[in-house]
Amino acid sequence: MKKNLTHLFIFGFSVLFLNACGGFKSLGTNLLESLGEAEVSSTKVVAVVSQNQILTNYQSCLKLPADKISSQSRNALNDSIKSLPPEGEVEAISAPMLMAVTKVVAEVCNDLINYEKTLSTDRTYFKDFNLTGTASGKAVSNASLEEETLSSVDLAMIELSRACWGRTMTADELNILRGALNKDASLQTANRDAALLSCTAVLASSQAIRF
Amino acid sequence: MKRHFSGVILSCYMVSLLLLFQNCKEKALTSINDDSRNPASISDNAGSVRAASANNELAVELHKRLAGATPNLDDPILTDMENLISQGQLEEAALVATHQPSFYSITLRDFAVKMTNKEQSVSFPLNDLAATIIGGVRDDINATEFFTGNFFYKGNASSGAPQDLKNDIILSNNHYESLDNSGANLMEVLERVNGQQVVNPQGNLVALADSGGILTSRAFMAAHADAGTNRRIIEYSFKVFLCKPMDEWANSSNPDNRVGRDVGRFPQADYLAKCKGCHTGMDALRPATAHFDFFDGGIRYKYSYPMDPNPNDPSQLNIPVASAEQDVPYKFRRASDNFPQGFAVTDDNWSNYASDEIFGFRTPSSGQGMADLARLVAYSEQFSRCMVQRVFKSVCRRDSAKEEKYLIERLAQDFERDYNLRHLFVNVALQPECTGVHL
Numbered sequence: 001m002k003k004n005l006t007h008l009f010i011f012g013f014s015v016l017f018l019n020a021c022g023g024f025k026s027l028g029t030n031l032l033e034s035l036g037e038a039e040v041s042s043t044k045v046v047a048v049v050s051q052n053q054i055l056t057n058y059q060s061c062l063k064l065p066a067d068k069i070s071s072q073s074r075n076a077l078n079d080s081i082k083s084l085p086p087e088g089e090v091e092a093i094s095a096p097m098l099m100a101v102t103k104v105v106a107e108v109c110n111d112l113i114n115y116e117k118t119l120s121t122d123r124t125y126f127k128d129f130n131l132t133g134t135a136s137g138k139a140v141s142n143a144s145l146e147e148e149t150l151s152s153v154d155l156a157m158i159e160l161s162r163a164c165w166g167r168t169m170t171a172d173e174l175n176i177l178r179g180a181l182n183k184d185a186s187l188q189t190a191n192r193d194a195a196l197l198s199c200t201a202v203l204a205s206s207q208a209i210r211f
Numbered sequence: 212m213k214r215h216f217s218g219v220i221l222s223c224y225m226v227s228l229l230l231l232f233q234n235c236k237e238k239a240l241t242s243i244n245d246d247s248r249n250p251a252s253i254s255d256n257a258g259s260v261r262a263a264s265a266n267n268e269l270a271v272e273l274h275k276r277l278a279g280a281t282p283n284l285d286d287p288i289l290t291d292m293e294n295l296i297s298q299g300q301l302e303e304a305a306l307v308a309t310h311q312p313s314f315y316s317i318t319l320r321d322f323a324v325k326m327t328n329k330e331q332s333v334s335f336p337l338n339d340l341a342a343t344i345i346g347g348v349r350d351d352i353n354a355t356e357f358f359t360g361n362f363f364y365k366g367n368a369s370s371g372a373p374q375d376l377k378n379d380i381i382l383s384n385n386h387y388e389s390l391d392n393s394g395a396n397l398m399e400v401l402e403r404v405n406g407q408q409v410v411n412p413q414g415n416l417v418a419l420a421d422s423g424g425i426l427t428s429r430a431f432m433a434a435h436a437d438a439g440t441n442r443r444i445i446e447y448s449f450k451v452f453l454c455k456p457m458d459e460w461a462n463s464s465n466p467d468n469r470v471g472r473d474v475g476r477f478p479q480a481d482y483l484a485k486c487k488g489c490h491t492g493m494d495a496l497r498p499a500t501a502h503f504d505f506f507d508g509g510i511r512y513k514y515s516y517p518m519d520p521n522p523n524d525p526s527q528l529n530i531p532v533a534s535a536e537q538d539v540p541y542k543f544r545r546a547s548d549n550f551p552q553g554f555a556v557t558d559d560n561w562s563n564y565a566s567d568e569i570f571g572f573r574t575p576s577s578g579q580g581m582a583d584l585a586r587l588v589a590y591s592e593q594f595s596r597c598m599v600q601r602v603f604k605s606v607c608r609r610d611s612a613k614e615e616k617y618l619i620e621r622l623a624q625d626f627e628r629d630y631n632l633r634h635l636f637v638n639v640a641l642q643p644e645c646t647g648v649h650l
Contacts, residue, residue, distance in 0.1 A: 044272075044647030047608040052333060053279055053317050055394070060280035060313050066394060074394075086334050087321065088608065162284040166271040211275055211608070 047088035049101070049209040051081050058108045058203060061164035063124070068115045073107040080104065088211055102204040109199035113192060125159050125199070128152040129190040152190040153181060153198055160202040169202075177201055266296045269648060270304060276606050276640045277308035279317030305637040315397040318636070319345045322605045326451045327430040329443075337391040338384050338430035339363050344632075346401035354598060354630040358424040358452075358589035359582075362405045366390045370400035377416050381408055381429065382509040409510045419512055421502065421559070423581030426588070429510060436505035440473065440542050444503070445496045445584075452588050453570060454597035461488035465564040469495035472553035473546035492565045494554065499584040501559040504540040513538055563587060595623035595630075602635050607645035618644055 049057055055077055059069055077084075080100035085092030116123045117131040129152055150158075157177055161169035169177075181198065202208065267284075270292035274282040282289045288307060295304035308314060321333040323341035346364030347357055365386060366372040372379075372389040379385040390400070407419040407427060425431060426448055435443040450456050463483060470490045476482045502513040518528040519541045535557040536544065543556045559580040563572065571592025578584060588594055599622040603611045611619050622642075626635045639645055 044645075045607060045609040050321070050333070052321055056313050056317050057280040060278070060311075061283050063283055063286070066396065069394065081334075086332060164281050164283075166275070166281050166284070168284070208281070211279075211281075 046090060047211040048085060048090055048093060048097075048206075049211060050088035051077075051084045051086050053088065053211075054084065054101070054104055054209075055108070058105070058164065061208075062108075062112055062160075063163070064108075064112055064115060068111050070107065070111050070114075073104065073111055076104045076107040098204070101209055102200065105204040105208075106196070106200045109196055109203060112199060113195050125156050125163075126152070126190075126195050127155065129156070129192075129195050131192050131195060153194050154178065156190075156195065157198050157202050160199060161207075164203055165205075165207040167207075264293075266293045269296055269646075272646055272648065273305050273640055274308045274311070276646065277305060277318060277636060278311040278313045279321075280311070280313040301641055302637055305640050306633070308640075309633050309636060310398075312396050312398045314636075315345050315349060316394075318605060319348055320397065322601065326601075327428075328434050329447070331451065336384060337387040337397075338428075338433075339365070339380065339387060340425045340428040340430040342366075342387055342390070342397070342401055343425055343428065345397050346403060348632045349398060349401065350403065351631055351633060354626075354632050355589040355594075356424070358426060358585035360424050361407055361419075361422040362403055363407060363428065364401045364403055366395060366400045367402045370395050376408070377410065381410060381416060382507070384429070384433075409512045412514055419510070421512065421580040421582055423499075423585035424589075426585045427503070427510065427581050432503065432505045432510045436500065436503055436510070438542070440471070440497075440545065441500040441503065441540075442493050442497055444500045445493045448584065448588055449565070452597060453591065453593045454600050455569065455593065457489050457493070460492060460565050460569055462492060462564070462566060463488040465491035465495075467491050469497075469554045469562060469564075471497070471543070471547075472551055472555060473549050474553060475549040476553075495562045495564045496584065498556045498559050498561040499578070499581050501539050501543065501556050503581070504542065511540075514540070516540060519544060569593065592623070595626050596620070598632065598635060599623045599626060599639070602632070602639045603645065606636060606639045607642075611644075615644060618642065 055069060055073060058064070059066060080103050083094075083096040083100035085097065113126065113131055116126045116129075123129075154174060157174060158169050161167070161173070177198065180201070181194065267289070270289050271282055271284075273292065274280070274289065288311065292304040292307050295301070295307065320337065320341060323344040324333050324335050324337065325331050326344075327338055327340045328335045342364045343362070344357060347354075352360075365380060366389075368374060370390060371393055372386045372395070374386070379389075380387075390397070407422045408416045409419045411417045419427060421427070426444070431447075432444075435441075435447050446457050449460065467487055467490065470487070471494050474482070474486055474490050474494070504511045504514065516532055516537055516539065519530040519532050521527040521529050532544070536555065538558070539556055547553070547555075561578055561584065563576045563578075565572075572587060573590045573592070574583075574587050578587065596619055599619050600611055603609075603619070603622075622635070622638060625638055
């Protein structure tokens with residue numbers, strides 16, 4: 001489990017590296033103040049997910065039934081709520097904040113996996129995954145992006161991005177996540193661990209927490 | 212799963228973030244077409260960074276701003292919004308987002324909860340005031356009725372929240388905290404209850420004779436009438452619902468004939484420089500609260516106080532109270548030796564010395580009790596401006612700038628057409644100053 005956790009953080013780093021580049025353009029009271037009164041017109045201010053928003057946001061974007069959000073998820077939020085910005089202020093981005101998000105997201109992903117496990121045919125995200133824990137299922141793809149043979153894990157990550165990023169993952173982003181996943185042989189099958197790590201990486205990324 | 216977050220990992224995060232932001236500008240993005248769930252459609256395309264159409268992008272943005280949640284791209288609600296946008300029906304598209312549960316449980320909840328505590332923070336539990344605003348918006352109630360109406364909202368029987376009116380709602384916040392903790396769908400479970408109630412000296416529930424809407428809600432009174440001198444009720448009524456902190460409406464040129472006995476007048480220079488400006492306006496309005504107190508978990512209205520605590524031994528109630536003041540809590544007589552010639556509050560008749568120029572009052576400059584005070588607040592021009600400022604902050608994630616004064620004024624005038632907060636949220640979300648999108 002500790003090993004998985006390490007992977008989870010590596011994934012988090014990777015996706016954070018990638019996504020913030022398209023991200024925060026302006027914002028921050030200090031910046032606005034430094035620019036004076038004339039700056040703000042027609043400026044979209046970017047924020048990040050807030051304390052009260054985080055669980056509802058993931059539940060909404062994943063279309064996860066409300067009763068599938070577990071007490072573990074709520075406890076994870078309560079444990080780390082002080083690290084999350086009350087109103088989504090970008091200035092509040094910090095290492096503890098991102099770790100708090102990752103902690104909550106890992107539990108939400110666990111809830112999502114548990115929910116999808118009960119769906120034998122109509123899974124949205126983890127199609128063709130063996131979610132019972134033992135390794136099996138389709139191997140992670142090393143195919144080039146032009147090929148039509150994306151793996152179950154690839155498709156899960158793309159579907160998760162469509163759900164919670166408000167856009168589809170780019171080819172670069174997918175490649176980075178694949179690279180991280182391919183570093184560990186135990187994660188190269190579409191099993192529960194791969195589902196948990198790929199889900200956490202996508203949902204804890206800056207694109208997913210950006211408002 | 213037990214998780215341990217070590218300092219090493221924390222350091223890694225910090226370093227990673229630094230690198231991340233340094234390298235941002237050099238990164239070339241590639242795109243995937245919107246129908247990219249078909250693997251064949253994934254392709255590198257350095258010229259494009261957008262995966263979705265402009266309509267889709269606007270629909271996603273409106274959903275995030277209003278509903279407070281990222282929409283799933285496969286959600287039919289998003290398709291509905293895109294279709295409405297493509298037909299030029301932007302308001303209708305935005306209204307769709309305001310009918311999502313998360314609009315109530317995230318956006319409105321935070322908007323309302325901030326108005327219920329001294330810190331003006333969202334990090335407080337749901338309460339009767341916030342629930343009333345959330346429920347009232349759902350039912351498209353005229354916003355002035357939050358002040359002039361005599362009702363509140365609570366969770367219905369199926370919400371799972373404890374339903375003992377006296378113990379869970381009037382004398383505690385148990386009911387609302389339970390709604391909060393259970394993640395109840397506020398859009399569905401809130402129901403209106405007509406008639407505010409309080410506990411009488413015998414411990415029975417009775418109708419509140421002087422309802423000031425949300426100004427006499429349990430949450431507002433718990434925040435501002437607990438202990439103190441009840442001046443906080445006035446200060447925060449103006450600060451929260453008129454967006455004017457005390458220092459912005461203090462005026463030393465007002466008469467001080469209503470300043471209380473507990474405000475010392477000497478040395479006079481200090482009084483004139485430090486005290487008078489705030490107390491003239493605040494103390495003239497304070498009698499509106501003369502019959503209110505908050506203790507043992509609930510609002511107390513028009514209790515009889517024949518004896519006050521002995522200053523040498525506060526546990527002893529043995530100081531007789533003048534008959535004219537026996538309907539008024541001790542907090543109005545505390546430290547009255549400071550200036551015995553000061554104004555003694557004996558009833559709830561108040562005067563308003565606050566500036567018409569600042570607030571744009573439209574009701575008489577004197578009144579009786581909290582009901583009239585609530586009308587003074589709700590019907591003022593500044594109330595509309597304040598609601599616009601608050602909604603702007605909530606939807607646009609920033610305070611409006613000074614240069615946007617005319618935008619706020621225009622939105623306030625629009626708001627006064629129907630005083631509908633849902634429409635105000637939509638109107639604000641559609642402003643290019645808010646989303647950065649020129650529609």
